[in-house]
Amino acid sequence: MNLLIFLERDARRDLERLNFPASNWVPALEGPDGKPLLDVLVVGGGMCGQAAAFGLLREGVRNFRIVERSERGREGPWTTYARMDTLRSPKHLTGPDLGVPALTFRAWYEARFGRAGWDALGKIARLQWAEYLAWVRKVLDLPVENRTAVIALQLAGDLVRADLRGPHGAETIFARKVVLALGRDGSGAPRWPEFASFTAESAAARSRVFHSADEIGFEAWKDKRIGVLGAGASAFDNAGAALEAGAAQVALFARRPHLPQVNKSKWTAFPGFLRGFGALDDARRWRFYAYIFSEQVPPPFESVLRCDRHAGFALHLAEPWTDLAPDASGVTVTTPRGTHRFDAAIVATGFDVNLMDRPEIAAFSKSASVWADRVSAEEARAHPEAARFPYLGEGFELRERTHRAAPGLRNVHVYNWGCTMSHGALAGDIPGIAIGANRLVDAIVRDLFVADADRHWDALLAHAEDELAQTPYYVPTERR
Numbered sequence: 445m446n447l448l449i450f451l452e453r454d455a456r457r458d459l460e461r462l463n464f465p466a467s468n469w470v471p472a473l474e475g476p477d478g479k480p481l482l483d484v485l486v487v488g489g490g491m492c493g494q495a496a497a498f499g500l501l502r503e504g505v506r507n508f509r510i511v512e513r514s515e516r517g518r519e520g521p522w523t524t525y526a527r528m529d530t531l532r533s534p535k536h537l538t539g540p541d542l543g544v545p546a547l548t549f550r551a552w553y554e555a556r557f558g559r560a561g562w563d564a565l566g567k568i569a570r571l572q573w574a575e576y577l578a579w580v581r582k583v584l585d586l587p588v589e590n591r592t593a594v595i596a597l598q599l600a601g602d603l604v605r606a607d608l609r610g611p612h613g614a615e616t617i618f619a620r621k622v623v624l625a626l627g628r629d630g631s632g633a634p635r636w637p638e639f640a641s642f643t644a645e646s647a648a649a650r651s652r653v654f655h656s657a658d659e660i661g662f663e664a665w666k667d668k669r670i671g672v673l674g675a676g677a678s679a680f681d682n683a684g685a686a687l688e689a690g691a692a693q694v695a696l697f698a699r700r701p702h703l704p705q706v707n708k709s710k711w712t713a714f715p716g717f718l719r720g721f722g723a724l725d726d727a728r729r730w731r732f733y734a735y736i737f738s739e740q741v742p743p744p745f746e747s748v749l750r751c752d753r754h755a756g757f758a759l760h761l762a763e764p765w766t767d768l769a770p771d772a773s774g775v776t777v778t779t780p781r782g783t784h785r786f787d788a789a790i791v792a793t794g795f796d797v798n799l800m801d802r803p804e805i806a807a808f809s810k811s812a813s814v815w816a817d818r819v820s821a822e823e824a825r826a827h828p829e830a831a832r833f834p835y836l837g838e839g840f841e842l843r844e845r846t847h848r849a850a851p852g853l854r855n856v857h858v859y860n861w862g863c864t865m866s867h868g869a870l871a872g873d874i875p876g877i878a879i880g881a882n883r884l885v886d887a888i889v890r891d892l893f894v895a896d897a898d899r900h901w902d903a904l905l906a907h908a909e910d911e912l913a914q915t916p917y918y919v920p921t922e923r924r
């Protein structure tokens with residue numbers, strides 16, 4: 445029996461008991477445009493944006509907007525370019541619930557499939573995770589504005605000016621705080637490898653070469669030959685999707701002589717690391733993550749077996765691509781061992797962290813400090829990926845590269861994968877989400893209060909609620 449309707453009622457009662465949503469306490473201010481000033485703009489309505497909005501409502505920061513460029517139900521990777529059957533993470537993880545038991549994945553799953561269903565569950569199905577996130581959003585009544593994108597942000601003194609585009613056209617607003625909950629590529633962009641014969645923008649490339657983060661029409665690949673570059677999860681998941689769509693041959697190529705075997709990131713998913721990592725000194729934080737990134741992440745065994753059971757699958761280890769040449773009828777891949785001809789190719793080469801790649805923050809990304817500024821040139825050269833991560837403050841805020849830079853920078857909070865070098869994976873993987881959202885919201889709440897301290901002082905002086913009016917001991921104001 446589907447008990448979701450009862451769980452929903454329980455969850456709402458729990459939230460009510462927790463006084464959710466709390467009353468707004470932030471003073472109403474006017475922006476430079478003469479309109480009410482927004483306290484927080486959350487950009488991105490995926491898992492992290494949702495968690496941030498939940499946290500803000502819980503703390504009584506009610507004057508915020510959360511905008512999401514995609515259609516409702518298409519947020520994040522889950523129903524778009526994520527192609528694994530199940531999540532990598534174990535089923536008992538929590539996160540988007542922010543500690544409310546009735547909002548956990550387990551509660552949702554048990555309501556749908558019973559306790560026995562939960563016991564029998566191995567790993568969480570990807571589409572069920574998407575359904576669960578949508579359910580959390582519905583129960584919390586989060587005011588996500590879909591089909592509304594932030595096109596550009598600019599610093600305006602202490603404030604941030606945002607140009608939005610949504611169903612009703614363009615709009616410019618001012619906000620005191622901005623949360624960049626832009627996703628895995630949210631501090632950069634999909635990484636494209638460079639080849640002499642390949643230009644991503646050419647017509648041949650656009651119809652035959654795809655990044656694993658692209659939407660791909662696999663159904664058109666029945667009986668086709670597909671080449672895949674990469675050895676991580678997305679390489680195998682895309683290969684699996686192509687094989688299941690009926691591709692005759694899928695060849696996966698990796699530079700390494702063998703697949704990575706150990707997922708070092710998995711080790712970090714314990715409370716001590718998740719809560720404590722951000723408090724370490726720069727040298728230790730650098731040591732941990734420069735090492736973790738350099739170790740690379742193995743594909744989940746389920747993804748490997750998914751491919752391996754197809755006769756048309758071949759794994760070419762120690763065979764990197766040295767050239768990729770798309771043309772009108774296919775693509776030619778060159779490797780040190782020869783050439784291969786395919787109908788189409790997928791590059792599963794992940795995402796680059798590079799703030800300069802984000803169009804939304806182009807106006808000020810150069811002013812933001814990155815980890816290369818904090819380590820020796822030699823270290824930065826040895827670990828270029830780690831070196832490009834933004835160097836964030838305690839509340840995920842951008843920091844100035846020099847003291848002359850704009851103060852508004854500190855009101856831009858990077859709550860996406862880009863926070864990993866500074867805080868650990870508190871916005872990149874599900875197990876860290878709740879700790880991350882709480883840390884982010886604590887910082888925003890603190891900053892807003894501190895900035896308004898004098899207004900709060902005035903409010904305290906004006907506070908005149910008579911507590912004893914119902915008693916014989918009441919003394920009117922003029923006689924006190």
Ligand SMILES: Cc1cc2nc3c(=O)[nH]c(=O)nc-3n(C[C@H](O)[C@H](O)[C@H](O)COP(=O)(O)OP(=O)(O)OC[C@H]3O[C@@H](n4cnc5c(N)ncnc54)[C@H](O)[C@@H]3O)c2cc1C
Pocket residue numbers: 487488489490491492493511512513514518519520521525526527530531532533592593594595625626627628678804859860861871872873874875
């Ligand atoms: C393929 C894949 C599989 C993963 N599997 C797991 C897993 O098994 N376990 C795990 O713990 N983690 C996993 N992760 C990591 C992580 O949990 C997800 O990336 C998760 O989606 C992160 O949530 P998010 O809110 O940061 O990003 P997203 O869910 O991607 O949300 C970001 C949102 O921002 C929106 N957006 C971007 N730019 C703008 C703009 N300018 N204006 C408005 N909206 C914008 C996007 O449309 C998107 O909906 C996976 C990641 C990927 C990519």
